[in-house]
Amino acid sequence: MQRYSLNSDHGSTVSRRSARSSWLSTALLTSSLLLGGLLLPSLGLAQRITDINPGVNSTNVTAETSISGLFDTSDGSRVDVSSVKLLLDGTNVTAASSITPNFFSYKPPTPLSPGAHTVQVEYKNSAGLQRVASWTFTVQAAQAALAISSVTHNASAPLGPGSTLLATLSGTPAAQASILLIEGWTNVREIQAQEVSPGTYVASFVMPNPLTPQEAVIMGQLQKGGQKIYGAASQPIVLRATAVAPEVVASSPATTAIAATEPTPAVVPLKPQFTSHQMDQRVASESGFQLVGQTRPNATVQVKVVAITPVLGGFVNVGGTSLVDRQFVADASGLFTVPVPAPLVINSNTRYDIQATATANGEVSSVTQLRLRQ
Structure with missing residues (x-):
């Protein structure tokens, strides 16, 4: 290796030139070592x-x-x-x-x-x-796959202006849910749903006036993070132009025409309807479940839930266990929820017999019955 003396003028000059050259080489080397966050060797190497x-x-x-x-x-x-x-x-x-x-x-x-x-x-x-x-x-943090297990609604009969649509979506908890009301495949109304219990989302919507008579489809939408999925209710709903059949008055043609064009305001049925579950539906959770229903706003609902569990091949029933026997008050939209605890003895054959009656302003509804299976 060639060496330069720092004791002579010539050596000092050479040394200064060498220093400048060394500084330039160092700068080039440093710039070549950093590329996109990687520590890389010099271009010379x-x-x-x-x-x-x-x-x-x-x-x-x-x-x-x-x-x-x-x-x-x-x-x-x-x-x-x-x-x-x-x-x-x-x-x-x-x-x-x-x-x-x-x-x-x-x-x-x-x-x-x-x-x-x-x-x-x-x-x-x-x-x-x-x-x-x-x-x-x-x-990235792992994201659980979204799932919709069911989409149900209370529209077993045609809905008219002023009628309340109550739809329930069951699926992955802690997500954002909405119900899509698709009228004639052209008009889509998105109704935000609330999670009333883990994985159970409920949305209500009062039908506007006027309302075009047609068939509509109910779909559930669930999203979380960057995922979004859809699920459809098993049955469509029917929309009609009037809430009830028009009252025909024989006094004069003018009066009859007025009666036929001005619908009578809808009366919400008092008899409770369970929208979260259908007859003989399976209950997936072994730690209890939650019922969601619809009745007249602010009505009082008496709910009884009895569990029956067959054992020993069905020859013996560990049954008649009362899980719920109390009253629930519906909210301003007629929505009520019933938490049902799990029975002490449970297996795949456990049956839940459910009865509900509603009371409002001295009027008592007929009994609604529902049967679910584990």
């Missing part, structure tokens, strides 16, 4: 890592990602494969990696945890020079 996966500082990476990259050997240099070391979050995973002179890859045996992760690759080139490249990426 020409050994880089390219096409890395996941990318530098990438976010929303899936937990099942693999880690890979290419050794750039375009300048003719080579990597000493035996010197390559791959670390994930500080753990040496080289033995489980696939490594060639041009390529490295590692597939974690289990999904990566949400959050930041660091990859570090250490290696030597054919000249024996040590190189280190490192970068980070972030794995």
